[in-house]
Amino acid sequence: MTQFYDIQTWGPEIGPTSNFLFSTANFRIIAPSIAAAVWKVGGTVVMPGPAFAPETVLAAIEKHEITHLLLLPAQVHSVVAHPTFKNRHVDTVRSILTGSDVATRDLLFKISAAFPSAAVCAAHGMTEGGGFLQWTCFYDDAAGRWFKTGDSGMINSDGVIYILGRIKDVVMRAGIPITAAALESSIGQFTGASTAVVAIPSPSLGQEPFAVLQDFHGKSEAQVKQGVINLFGNDYRLLGAASLKQLGLNAFPLNATGKVMKVELQRVVEEYLDRQK
Structure with missing residues (x-):
């Protein structure tokens, strides 16, 4: 090591x-x-x-x-x-x-x-990279051999690899894959607040993205939602946005490795939305 x-x-x-x-x-x-x-x-x-x-x-x-x-x-x-x-x-x-x-x-x-x-x-x-890897962890295509990390990424014309986020951390809205990290980054830049985006089930669209902000810092929910539309288009529009305080939280729920527990956060958001009905 x-x-x-x-x-x-x-x-x-x-x-x-x-x-x-x-x-x-x-x-x-x-x-x-x-x-x-x-x-x-x-x-x-x-x-x-x-x-x-x-x-x-x-x-x-x-x-x-x-x-x-x-x-x-x-x-x-x-x-x-x-x-x-x-x-x-x-x-x-x-x-x-x-x-x-x-x-x-x-x-x-x-x-x-x-x-x-x-x-x-x-x-x-990857923590798993420090141990033993099986051949099933790899696959081949015309570009060569790849290791399956479970991440979504892209390679630009200069050959630079960008990690966009976990594949499982994608919101499928009306069949369109929305990378949560892209929304989190743009909202964070707009408000200056740490942001987490979770997928909320929708009977008509499959899933819809909902943003949880550490604080709105003077911005409104409407401004955050419009900012996403202005930057990404209507296909990426948010179901809503709320601060940690509105959800009754003092901080984002974190797991033992320091990552936001989005399953737990999604549960809290769903309870919040039920109370708004």
Whole structure:
């Protein structure tokens, strides 16, 4: 596992004076990979608690003068949105690694603004990739051999691969596949709020996208819905939008790996819509 990080270049190198903090599930390949790489060169690994909590992470950054930091996209939004963040001393952080979920351009800009002294790197991989792969995990076509990751992506004319999101995280509205990550990114850019889009069953359209925002930040539901239509067209229009507060939530429900639990969020949205009838 240490060989993986021997060949990576993502910001300042890790050394004996490095203090690397991560707060993600230890069964994920990224956790032991980071720990092994840091310990190999005599650095320090900081795991601030048994579960992710923004306050705990911020306190650990200050107390241990963290130099390297792993934050998943949902964790980035939670940490930066914490009411004490602006008063925290985070200038010791020189490198931030993010990944495990869709890392949009706006997310990278948000990290850079929040941690101006840090280099930012987005990585994408699979925990399963650290184990054994079966031949059924691959398929061949005219372009060559491919590994089935379960992601939706595209390759531009320069050969650059863009990961658009998980195939299962697609809303099928009237037979049209809508990538939730595209809506989340555009709404997040428009409102400045972390956003999650879930699929709500529809008797006539199959599914419809519904946006859940951390906060509307002065925008209205109508403005958010119109903004999506202006950018993507009527085929992508939202069923609705609501803030976490409107849904009775204090934060997005996250699983052990720090990802938004969309099945749980969908259930909460459906209950909210039932109350509106």
